[in-house]
Amino acid sequence: MSPIIELDNIHKSFGSLEVLKGISLSANRGEVISLIGSSGSGKSTLLRCINMLEVPNSGTIKIDGEEILLKGSKIKREPANLAQLHRLRSKLGMVFQSFNLWAHKSVLENIMEAPIHVLKRDKDEVREQALDLLEKVGISEKANAYPNQLSGGQQQRAAIARALCINPDVMLFDEPTSALDPELEGEVLRVIKLLADEGRTMLLVTHDMKFAKEVSDRIIFLDEGIIGEQGSVKEIFGNTKSERLKQFLGAAGH
Amino acid sequence: MPDWLTNIIGQDLSDGLAYITNGKHMMWYASFRFTIFAGIFGALCALTFGLLGAIMLNSNFFLFRLIGAAYANVVRGVPDVLFFLFFPLAFEQGVEYFLAKSNCTADELAANIGNWPPCPDAQWFLGTNEYLILASVSLGIVYGAFCANVIHGAMKSVNKGQLEAAKAYGMKPMQVMLRVHIPQMWIYALPGLSNIWMLLVKATSLLSLLQIADIVLWADRLGAPNYLKQVGLVHPDWRWKYYLVLFLFYILVTFLSERAFAYLRKKTGKGMVDEAVL
Numbered sequence: 001m002s003p004i005i006e007l008d009n010i011h012k013s014f015g016s017l018e019v020l021k022g023i024s025l026s027a028n029r030g031e032v033i034s035l036i037g038s039s040g041s042g043k044s045t046l047l048r049c050i051n052m053l054e055v056p057n058s059g060t061i062k063i064d065g066e067e068i069l070l071k072g073s074k075i076k077r078e079p080a081n082l083a084q085l086h087r088l089r090s091k092l093g094m095v096f097q098s099f100n101l102w103a104h105k106s107v108l109e110n111i112m113e114a115p116i117h118v119l120k121r122d123k124d125e126v127r128e129q130a131l132d133l134l135e136k137v138g139i140s141e142k143a144n145a146y147p148n149q150l151s152g153g154q155q156q157r158a159a160i161a162r163a164l165c166i167n168p169d170v171m172l173f174d175e176p177t178s179a180l181d182p183e184l185e186g187e188v189l190r191v192i193k194l195l196a197d198e199g200r201t202m203l204l205v206t207h208d209m210k211f212a213k214e215v216s217d218r219i220i221f222l223d224e225g226i227i228g229e230q231g232s233v234k235e236i237f238g239n240t241k242s243e244r245l246k247q248f249l250g251a252a253g254h
Numbered sequence: 255m256p257d258w259l260t261n262i263i264g265q266d267l268s269d270g271l272a273y274i275t276n277g278k279h280m281m282w283y284a285s286f287r288f289t290i291f292a293g294i295f296g297a298l299c300a301l302t303f304g305l306l307g308a309i310m311l312n313s314n315f316f317l318f319r320l321i322g323a324a325y326a327n328v329v330r331g332v333p334d335v336l337f338f339l340f341f342p343l344a345f346e347q348g349v350e351y352f353l354a355k356s357n358c359t360a361d362e363l364a365a366n367i368g369n370w371p372p373c374p375d376a377q378w379f380l381g382t383n384e385y386l387i388l389a390s391v392s393l394g395i396v397y398g399a400f401c402a403n404v405i406h407g408a409m410k411s412v413n414k415g416q417l418e419a420a421k422a423y424g425m426k427p428m429q430v431m432l433r434v435h436i437p438q439m440w441i442y443a444l445p446g447l448s449n450i451w452m453l454l455v456k457a458t459s460l461l462s463l464l465q466i467a468d469i470v471l472w473a474d475r476l477g478a479p480n481y482l483k484q485v486g487l488v489h490p491d492w493r494w495k496y497y498l499v500l501f502l503f504y505i506l507v508t509f510l511s512e513r514a515f516a517y518l519r520k521k522t523g524k525g526m527v528d529e530a531v532l
Binding site: 051053082086087089090092094096098100101102103104105106113114117118119146147148162166 | 413415416418419420421422423424425426427429433434437438522524525526528
């Protein structure tokens with residue numbers, strides 16, 4: 001079976017700053033991949049390229065074997081086929097660092113929004129699934145609350161439920177616990193662990209080495225816009241090859 | 255006045271009551287409908303133009319941004335009184351120009367050089383209702399430019415992450431706009447919009463400039479010294495009393511508007527700002 005996500009030679013610059021300098025990677029179904037690296041290493045940008053929140057200046061991205069069509073070159077590069085883009089995006093469940101739940105909608109409405117208005121699914125069926133998901137992430141009682149009435153941990157769990165409700169092929173997590181107090185991290189990490197154990201395909205940008213160790217099948221270390229090192233948890237943490245990664249892990253306390 | 259009522263309230267009050275319910279006063283009261291219509295329809299036009307202008311200002315296309323900026327900046331700079339006189343006249347003569355092209359013969363045109371309209375068939379007669387609609391649209395265009403500016407600013411205030419999430423979940427640009435961007439913009443736009451609404455309400459007192467017999471014109475007429483041959487002087491210059499009634503009307507409108515905007519704030523601020531602030 002072909003990889004669910006394939007990135008080929010991705011470059012991305014912001015102004016004169018080259019953030020990604022040619023990154024290729026592929027993710028297989030059921031694989032949990034953690035992207036680690038210091039701030040500015042490009043790991044969030046890489047994740048955001050996958051669903052075209054950032055359009056790479058060059059390189060190609062395939063979702064489930066289908067290449068996202070782009071036109072133009074360099075900074076003028078943009079999606080060529082919006083219908084395709086919208087269709088492929090709805091296969092990717094994105095979880096943001098700052099949650100980004102829609103503030104003007106209740107938790108339940110947030111979860112039901114994309115399935116109903118993007119995927120055009122039946123409302124009753126979606127509601128049922130949404131309520132199940134809220135139970136799964138442990139905030140059933142907050143269905144009718146607004147996001148600003150929830151704690152950060154509850155908001156992020158709601159955001160995970162929102163991502164799950166589009167039945168995504170891949171879950172993308174962009175530093176899902178970085179905006180949370182340490183005591184709220186645990187509740188979110190438990191949910192992510194649960195999803196990993198279910199065999200979902202996940203790409204996770206994280207600063208939390210302990211957690212990356214716990215859930216990942218593969219770890220990719222980004223260093224100044226290129227892949228510095230990659231491998232299984234054992235290889236990365238037990239048998240670190242590059243100096244840069246040793247330094248990074250040392251600073252992170254491993 | 256019927257006798258039984260006069261018996262109850264006395265002759266003086268009865269005369270007064272008869273005076274303020276006579277035919278001309280009734281027409282004055284009825285003329286409030288012009289002001290109210292111009293206020294409401296003008297505001298709806300302003301909001302529509304404002305939204306369109308703001309969406310253009312927000313567009314990715316340079317040409318749209320240019321049109322939006324031209325509208326917001328040029329029209330805001332024109333005095334409303336002037337625009338109020340200009341737009342209905344220009345619109346009327348514009349229509350007549352096209353009527354003349356199709357309806358007038360060459361002979362008529364030659365005979366009528368220097369006259370407007372160039373021939374009788376090209377005349378577009380505007381009654382009170384037509385003027386009222388044109389006046390409301392003028393109000394809409396002028397205050398829509400202010401709305402465009404306010405709404406544009408409000409749209410910029412919406413958290414970028416909210417829009418990013420909508421994109422990431424596969425929404426089309428129009429869906430992002432209608433389902434997230436515009437619903438979230440109101441809470442930031444309302445303070446500015448309520449100011450514009452008050453200015454627009456006050457500008458409805460300009461209707462008499464277009465020969466609409468509105469509340470101001472009637473107050474002027476009714477308050478002027480009134481002399482009848484049969485009875486002599488009915489009353490001296492009472493205009494200030496009539497203007498005072500108009501003051502009260504506009505203050506009442508202000509009061510009701512404040513209440514309405516407070517309600518809208520609660521409605522659009524749900525989830526957006528702290529409950530305690532609302």
